[in-house]
Amino acid sequence: xxxxxxxxxxxxxxxxxxxxxxxxxxxxxxxxxxxxxxxxxxxxxxxxxxxxxxxxxxxxxxxxxxxxxxxxxxxxxxxxxxxxxxxxxxxxxxxxxxxxxxxxxxxxxxxxxxxxxxxxxxxxxxxxxxxxxxxxxxxxxxxxxxxxxxxxxxxxxxxxxxxxxxxxxxxxxxxxxxxxxxxxxxxxxxxxxxxxxxxxxxxxxxxxxxxxxxxxxxxxxxxxxxxxxxxxxxxxxxxxxxxxxxxxxxxxxxxxxxxxxxxxxxxxxxxxxxxxxxxxxxxxxxxxxxxxxxxxxxxxxxxxxxxxxxxxxxxxxxxxxxxxxxxxxxxxxxxxxxxxxxxxxx
Numbered sequence: 001x002x003x004x005x006x007x008x009x010x011x012x013x014x015x016x017x018x019x020x021x022x023x024x025x026x027x028x029x030x031x032x033x034x035x036x037x038x039x040x041x042x043x044x045x046x047x048x049x050x051x052x053x054x055x056x057x058x059x060x061x062x063x064x065x066x067x068x069x070x071x072x073x074x075x076x077x078x079x080x081x082x083x084x085x086x087x088x089x090x091x092x093x094x095x096x097x098x099x100x101x102x103x104x105x106x107x108x109x110x111x112x113x114x115x116x117x118x119x120x121x122x123x124x125x126x127x128x129x130x131x132x133x134x135x136x137x138x139x140x141x142x143x144x145x146x147x148x149x150x151x152x153x154x155x156x157x158x159x160x161x162x163x164x165x166x167x168x169x170x171x172x173x174x175x176x177x178x179x180x181x182x183x184x185x186x187x188x189x190x191x192x193x194x195x196x197x198x199x200x201x202x203x204x205x206x207x208x209x210x211x212x213x214x215x216x217x218x219x220x221x222x223x224x225x226x227x228x229x230x231x232x233x234x235x236x237x238x239x240x241x242x243x244x245x246x247x248x249x250x251x252x253x254x255x256x257x258x259x260x261x262x263x264x265x266x267x268x269x270x271x272x273x274x275x276x277x278x279x280x281x282x283x284x285x286x287x288x289x290x291x292x293x294x295x296x297x298x299x300x301x302x303x304x305x306x307x308x309x310x311x312x313x314x315x316x317x318x319x320x321x322x323x324x325x326x327x328x329x330x331x332x333x334x335x336x337x338x339x340x341x342x343x344x345x346x
Contacts, residue, residue: 001022001023001024001025002022002023002025002032002133003020003021003022003023004020004021004022004023004131004132004133005018005019005020005131005346006018006019006020006021006060006127006130006131006132006346007019007060007130007131007320007323007341007346008021008057008058008060008127008130009048009057009058009059009061010057010058011057011058012048012049012050012055012057013048013050015324016048016061016323016324016327018320018346021060021127021131023127023133023134023135024122024124024135025135026071026072026073026135027073027135028073028074028075028076029073029075029137029138029139030072030073030076030135030136030137030138031069031071031072031073031076031079031085031135031136031137031138031141032069032070032071032072032133032135033065033067033068033069033070033085033087033133033134033135033136033141034067034068034069034070034132034133035065035066035067035129035131035132035133035343036066036067036068036151036342036343036344037065037066037067037150037151037153037154037317037340037341037342037343038062038064038065038066038128038129038131038154038340038341038343039062039064039129039154039157039158039159039185039313039315039338039339039340039341040061040062040064040323040326040327040330040338040339040340040341041061041063041064041155041158041159041185042184042185042186042268042330043063043158043269044061044062044063044128044327045327045330045331046246046269046271047059047061047116047117048061048327051271052269052271055117056117056118056119056125059116059117059127060116060127060128060129060130060131061116061117061128061129061130062115062116062128062131063087063088063090063114063115063116063128063129063157063158064088064154064155064156064157064158064159064340065086065087065115065128065129065134065154065157066084066085066086066144066151066153066154066157067084067085067086067134067343068082068083068084068085069081069082069083070133072138073138076138077138078138078139078141078143079138079141079143083143084143084144084145084146084150085141085142085143085144086141086142086143086144086153086154086156086157086303087115087129087134087136087140087141087142087157088115088140088142088157088158088161088293088299089106089115089157089158089293090105090112090113090114090115090140090293091113091114091115091120091126091136091137091140092112092113092120092121092140093105093108093110093111093112093113094108094109094110095139097109097110103295103296103297103298104295105140105295105296106292106293106294106295107292107295113126114126115128115129116128116129129154129341129343130323130341130343131343131346132343132346139296140296142157142296142299142300142303143300143303144303145303145304145307146307147306147307147308147310148303148306148307148311148312149312151312151315151317151340151342152311152312152313152314152315152340153306153312153313154313154315154340155185155189155312155313155315155340156189156302156303156306157299158293159185159186159189159313159338160189160302160303160306160313161293161294161298161299161302162186162189162244162267162291162292162293162294163186163187163189163190163193163194163242163244163267164189164193164294164298164301164302165291165292165293165294165298165302166242166267166289166291167190167194167197167199167240167242168197168298169291170239170240170263170265172194172197172199172240173197173198173199174198174199176199176200176239176240177199177200177202177237177238177239177240177259178194178199178200178201178202178238178239178240178241178242179201179202179203179204179234179238179240179241179242179257180194180201180202180203180204180219180242180244181204181205181225181241181242181243181244181245181249181254181268182204182205182243182244182245182268183203183205183210183213183214183337184244184245184333184335184337185313185330185335185337185338186244186267186268187203187205187244187245187337188213188214188217188313188314188336188337188338189313189337190242190244191203191214191217191218191219192217192218192306192311193302193305193306194218195217195218195219196218196305196309196311199240200220200221201218201219201220201221202219202220202221202222202223202234202238203219203221203222203223204223204225204230204241204254205222205223205224205225206224206225206226207224207226208222208224210336213314213336213337217314231253231256231257234257235256235257236256236257236258236259236284237257237259238257238258238259238262239258239259239262240262240265241254241257241258241262241263241264241265242266242267243264243265243267243268244267244268245268245270246268246269246270246271247268248270248272248274249274251264251274251275251276251280251288252276252277252280255280255281255288256280258284259284260284260285261284261285261286261287262284262286262287263286263287263288263289264286264288264289265289265290265291266288266290266291267290267291267292276288313337313338313340314336314337314338315337315338315339315340316335316336316338316339316340317340318339318340318341318342319341319345320341320343320345320346321345326339
């Protein structure tokens with residue numbers, strides 16, 4: 001066991017505070033990572049405040065982890081000391097179900113083990129990236145290519161793969177008209193990736209406040225959803241819409257923007273149920289879908305893709321004592337576009 005410093009929420013809705021946690025000793029197939037940077041994801045806030053249901057406390061959030069390997073177990077073959085690595089939203093799965101065997105560990109039928117707010121196979125709670133070090137099985141560690149700096153790579157481990165996976169699955173590319181709803185931590189990555197895949201990219205945001213940024217990151221068009229004309233003008237024109245927002249939307253209005261056989265894919269998860277008139281999907285044979293992160297092979301593919309195209313996330317680097325302030329700023333949409341903690345300040 002190793003004792004490391006971390007920032008934890010002691011109870012639901014309580015401010016995060018500096019504390020210490022125990023990390024397990026390195027086992028045969030484990031990798032010990034010195035965490036350099038940890039992204040702040042909106043889902044950290046949902047979980048620390050029990051917005052998605054009962055949670056485990058004390059909670060050390062953080063599933064956008066970038067760091068350097070400092071020790072490996074004797075059976076490890078994929079990594080060595082000094083490697084640049086990342087850890088995303090999960091640290092284990094059953095590895096035996098059809099989904100796991102297909103590299104879709106995020107959909108493990110027995111449930112994958114979350115990087116934090118979960119119970120590992122050893123019966124111990126998992127603690128995330130707002131900490132100095134983490135020990136992870138090599139099969140759930142990703143290699144971060146040299147082409148991306150570690151601070152800009154950290155948010156790719158959740159925000160990047162959460163957008164890459166559905167964009168690939170629904171074949172975003174040349175000749176496809178793709179819209180990204182929300183221009184935040186997830187949405188800005190959707191714009192970059194969809195553009196790099198060759199799609200025609202539209203941003204649907206509440207206002208035009210971030211229009212200049214959106215166009216700079218690769219959007220071809222930018223519309224305000226607060227303007228009713230947007231829904232008239234874009235009716236029936238889009239192949240794929242990916243909603244990144246965690247507020248409930250008028251799904252019918254967004255479905256009306258799709259062409260026949262178009263898909264509206266949700267990657268943002270509102271805390272409350274949403275309603276839908278089924279005629280919105282019946283007319284036009286439309287699909288209302290969801291997507292969750294990506295499997296380990298696809299996450300590695302995404303990191304390599306981003307490095308090849310020369311981009312990471314747009315970040316604002318903060319010290320650990322700014323985490324609580326950063327949470328409030330995320331809720332106020334006051335970040336461009338992802339807070340990343342410099343873990344040297346923990």
